[in-house]
Structures are given as C-alpha cells and as structure tokens.
Amino acid sequence: MHTDNKSVLELMQFDEYDVLELIELSASVGWDYDEHEIRTVMSSGKIFGHKNAVGKIVSSAAIIPYDTDLASIGMVIVNKEYRGLGLGKKATQKCIDSVSKETSIMLISTEDGKPLYENLGFITVDYIHKYLSDSYIQTKMSINQEITLGKYSENDFNEIVELDSAAFGDKRRKFLLNRIEQSKLCLVVRNQKGKIIGYGLSILGPINLILGPIVAPNPQTAALIVDELALNHQGKLRIDVPSSNKELMFFLQKSGFIKVSEPPIMIKNSVNMPYRNKELFAIAAQIFG
Template identity: 65%
Template sequence: MVISNKPQIELVQFDKYDIPGLIELSRSVGWDYDENEIGTVLSSGTIFGHKNAEGNIVSSAAIIPYDTFLASIGMVIVNKDFRGMGLGKEATRKCIESVSKETVIMLISTEEGKRLYEKMGFNTVDFVHKYLCDNYITNTKARPLNNSEIIIEEFNGVDIDELLTIDGDAFGDKRSRFLMNRIKQSENCLVAKDMNGAIVGYGLSILGPINLILGPIVAPDYQTALVLIDKLSSEHRGKLRIDVPSGNKELMMLLENSGFVNVSQPPIMVINSDKMPSRNDTLFGIAAQVFG
C-alpha cells in the first residue's frame, strides 16, 4: 500500500515478500540482517521505507511496539545513492506516527544518525557497549555467587510467563510478542533457576550470518550473567557479539578476559521522555540494537 509519494520514490509498508530486498539494502551499507532476523522484526513490529521507480528498496526503518508504553526503532538504512533526500527522516517519522503520542520510543543510534535524531526530538539518555569476539576463551570464573543456589538448564517453554515477567522488569516494559518470536528464532535459550525452581535469569543466542549474537541476557548478578554467556558461547566455533548496557563494568572486564573487544559505545536515545525506562539492573545484554 502506497502511503505517500515523492517523484519516482514511494513510502510503503513492507511485508514478507520484501525480505530479499531488505537484505540487499542491509548489505549495501555493510550490515548483516538476514531472513530470520528481518522475519522476527516483521512478526514483532512494522517496517516502513521507500522504493524507487524500478521497485528497488532504497530505505527502511522499523518500529517494534512493546506491551504497554515503550517501543523501539531500528534498522534505519538509506542506500548511499539516495542519501540527502530526507528518506531516513521520513521513514523514521512514519514509525513514530504509527504508535500513540504517549509511547516512549527508544533507539540505539549510529554516529552518523545521531544528529538527525536530535533534530527530530530524540535525546541521549545512556549508552551500550558493543563487544565482538573472534576466538572465545572459556572463563574459569564463570560460576554463580553460590554454585549450589543456581541451576542452568535449557528452557522448555513451560514457564514462559515467568520469563516474560523477569524480562519486563529488566528491560522496563513487557515485550511478550517480540520475546516469544525471539525464542523461536534462537539457537539456544537457557534459564537460570533457584533451588525452588523459579526462573531468575535467562539468555538467548541467535545465529546470524557473521556472529552468534548473545542476548538478551537477564540475571540476578553479573556472575550468573557470565555463566549464561559462557554456556551459550563455549561450544560455538566462530565470531560472537554481545551489546552490554552501561553500568556493567565487572561483566565487561570478564568479557575482555574471554577475548571480547569493545569496538564502540553507541548512544541510546529516546523521545517522549527525558530518561530511560525504569529498570532493575538485571539486564546484562540487549537482544540487538534494533530491539533496544
């Protein structure tokens, strides 16, 4: 469905048939979105963008609304041959207009996009730390505070409400549809349980075309987070990525001991608020930048 027009360029809402074109757009700027990742974005939210007269996708922006008051924008891409035309701004604006005016919208900005978002009313409220690893070194310190109190096991889907609740407390809003889609996409989903069998943490790994992405990672403390990360990483032979929210210095030091390198610290920006959503300091790894 055409939403608005520019000469030979139209702003549209994408669907599953546009996935190949969105992958090509991603590759054109050196990003590594694949069919599974874009499928999760589409099943959890909406992607807008532009097509040129030949029907080629030349821009995109995605919005993922969560359960109550929070949404995330990401996947803001403009083909280099179509920059300077305001396409990124227009697609991002369409995302903002697709949710209520009371919705707090967050995004994790590239350095190039920061100025645009500031002009649109976004302000920087925090940072994440992007870590990459070529060769993972198993961490001998990867154990909970008390080994006898935490059990790590594969998630069987039975206690999904528990998992959704602890994720919501960690992230700042429940995100039921997204998280269930993400678990389906995951290579592995582990849960940390206390001695009473209650879920107190969890971790996902997502296999992408370049990296095994670790996250979300939710845990009662950084030691348990490290155990989840270690178990998700130790058998993978290839590159790893994790994006760690600021304020987790102990975990970041241990990640660096395991071969991770901090390659950038992109800003978290929000609109319709002047601060981050309330969190309980148990989020040690985000899902991905597109999901906030």
Template identity: 65%
Template sequence: MNTSNKSTLTLVQFEEEDIPGLIELSESVGWDYDKHEIGTVMSAGSVFGHKNAHGTIVSSAAIIPYEVRLASIGMVIVNKEYRGFGLGKEATQQCSNSLSGDTSIMLISTEDGKPLYERMGFKSVDRVHKYICDTYSTSKKTDTTVTIEDFYVSHFREIVKLDEAAFGDKRSHFLEYRINQSEQCVVVKDKNGSLIGFGLSILGPINLIIGPLVAPDAQIASIILDKLASGHQGKLRIDIPSGQEAFMETLEQCGFVNVSNPPIMMLHSTKMPQRNDELFGIAAQVFG
C-alpha cells in the same frame, strides 16, 4: 546523490516478499540482517521505507511496539545513492506516526545518525557497549547454588516477568518470536527451583548474537554466557547496557573487545525506562 526525482520514490510498509530487498539494502551498508532477523522484526513490529520507480528498496526503518508504554526504532538504512532526500527522516517519522502520541520511543543511533534524530526531538540518555569476540575462552565462573537448564514452554511466563523488570516494558510477543528464532535458550534456577535468569543466542550470517541476557548478578550472567557461547566456532557479539562494568571485565577476559559505544536516544521521554539492573545483554540494537 541519485539524480532521480524524489517524486518517483514511494513510502510503503514492507511485507514478507520484500525481505530479499531489505537484505540487499542491509548488505549495501555493511549490516548483517538476514531473513530470520527481519522476519522477527516484521512479526513483532512493522518496517517502512521507500521504493524507487523500479521497485528497488532504497530506505528502511523498523518500529517494534511493546505492550505498555515503550517502542523501539531500528534498522534505519538509506542506500548511499539516495542520501540527501530526507528518506531516513521520513521513514523514521512514519514509524513514530504509527504509534499513539504518548508512547516513549527508544533507538540506538549511529554517531552519524545522531544529528538527524536530535532534529526530530530525540534526546541522548545513555549508551550501549558493543562487544565482538573472534575466539571465545570460557570464564569458568561457577555457582553451586544455581542450576542451568534448556528452555521449556513452561518457563515462558516467568521469562516474560524477568524480562519486563530488566528491560522496562512487557514484551511477551517479541520474546515468543525471539525464542522461536534462537539457536539456544537457557534458564537459571536457584536452589529453591525459582527461575532467576535466562539467556538466548541467535545465529546470524556473521555473529552468534548473545541476548537478551537477564541475571541477578554478573557471576550468573557469566555462567549463562558460558553456556551459550562455549563450543561456538566463529565470531560472537553481545551489546551491554551501561552500568555492568564487572560483566564487561569478564567479557574482556573471555576474548571480547569493545568496538563501539553508540548512544541510546529517547523521544517523548528524557530518561531510560525504569530497570532493575539485571539486563546484561540486549536482544539487538533494533529491539532496544
């Protein structure tokens, strides 16, 4: 533990000029946030944390409020030299305090962080399944009744509706920022021309992140995955909600490995938001 007096630490809301310091904090714990990811987090929500007397960022926590009844907390990081002061709890509490009291708050915890969140009143309600792939092999799934197209602005309203039903809350502002950040965004239409699914890929410093991925079934989800992942030279990552076992089997056939299953925790609720089982890949753990 750093022997500096805790009174020299200041809890602040970070701004755009703090992004380089937040990247350094992320790298110090082996996480791969870059300026684009943090920029989307700041555009869709707020990031709080502590600075020391020299202005160095030593903790962070982000809150992304969605549009009806749900928010997501993530990016909870404390510099290893400043652990033991309760900084993670203070930054997370500041995130919670920034919302109205009846908002349900979701977070995806590390196993180490779980006891802290339990003390704050969070309850474990489910798990997410983190998959990593070094070399992707296409699933070769096909469906002649659907077509897959690149995203156009005219698709946005339907994407928001599909995402709301799949995720459990409306998040149009977040999706606007996320699509602008994306490497690729595709939509799937049925034989009548109705939009029935979509997927995004986000190019990070280590992985091509797939998500959100919304589809009516595992086969269509696999077709979207192929479109987003095929041809990428490098690592891929996708985080899968529980209940999508058929899709997880396809992932493993394509070269993905399940590396962890962190708990999903909720505050002000004892269960997951209502979903329609069409979410096959979350946007990222910070976004719930």
C-alpha cells in the same frame, strides 16, 4: 545523490515479499540482517521505507512496539545513491507516527544518524557497549550450588516475560515469543525453589553468534550464562552491554572480547529510560533496544 524525481519514491510498509531486498539493503551498508532477523522484526513490529520507480527498496526504518508504553526503532538505512533526499527522516517519522504520542520511543544510534534523531526530538540518555570476539576464551566457572542452569521449555515462557519486563522496562511478549523461536539456544537459571531468576539467548546470524538478551540477578550469573551460550562455538561472537555492567564487561575482556563502539541510547517522548531493575546484562540487538 540520485537525481530521480522525489515524486517517484513511494513510502510504504514492507511485507514478507520484501525480505530479500531488505537483506540486500542491509548488506549495502555493511549490516548483517538475514532472513530470520528480518522476519522476527516483521512479526514483532513494522518496517517502513521507500521504493523507487522500478520497485527497488532504497530506504528502511523499523519500529517494534512493546506491550504498554515503550517502542524501539532501528534498521534505519538509506541506499547510498539516494542519500540527501530526507528518506531516512521520512521513514523514521512514519515509525514515530505509527504509535501513540504517549509512547516512549527509544533507539540506539550510529554516529552518522545522531543528528537526524536529534532533529526528530530524540535525546541521549545512556550508552551501549558493543563487544566482538573472533575467538572466545572459555572460562572454567564453578556453578553456584544454589542455582541450576538448563534449557528453556514452553512452560517457562510466562516467568521469562515477567523477569524480562522488570529488567527491560516493559513487557514484550510477542517479541520474546518470536526471539525464542529464532534462537539457537535459550537457557534459564533457577534457584533452589525452582523459580526462574535469569535467562539468556543466543542467535546465530550470518556473521556473529549474538548473545542476548541476558537477564540475571548478578554479574556472576550473567557471566555464567555468557560462558554457556558461547560454549564450543567456532566463530565470531557479539554482545551489546548496557553501560551499568562494568563487572560483566571486565569478564568479557578477559574472555577474548574487544569493545568496538559505544553507541548512544536515545529516547523521544520522555527524558529518561523506563525504570529497569539493573538485571539486564545484555540487550537482544540494537534494533530491539
């Protein structure tokens, strides 16, 4: 534990000038936030944390408020030399205080972080299944003749927002706008009438190609989106799957993915997750819920 006086640790909101130090803080705990990811977090929400007496960032916590009554917390990190001072709790509480008391707040916890969140009033309501792949096994999948898979265009945005809202449980226009801009690839699935019935994103990070969010009407279409997003990628892949999607998880295991953890989804100011229509097959990332 660091011995500096607590009074020299200032809790503040970070801005674009703090991005590089936030990357360093993330790397110090083995997380792979890069500049693009942190800028998406900042442009979609707020990042709070502490700086020490010489202006070095030693803690962080981020909150992403969505359009109506849901927000997501993530990126809760404390420099190892400053642990035991309650910095993570204070930064997380600042996130909680930044939204109304009527807002349901969700987060996906690490095992180490769970006691902290329970102390702040969060309860476990579900689990996420984190899958990684070092070498994806491409599947020769036949496309259902009743659907078409193509690249996103700006004219698709409003339809995607509505589709995502029903699957996720809240509208998140600002986040989706930022995430699509950040994406390596955004795919849309249309039915015979041209209506969008599914979509998926891939995000190229410093370690993994992240697949998600993926919204689809059924597991077969979700698998098709995964297959297309992963096509020809030479490198590591990551996908985080809600617990209700056992058929997609079976497909992932056949395709070279290995489940590495099952972190809890926790929520505050509610006893349940917001209503979802069971069409969310992969989340964007743990910070975004």
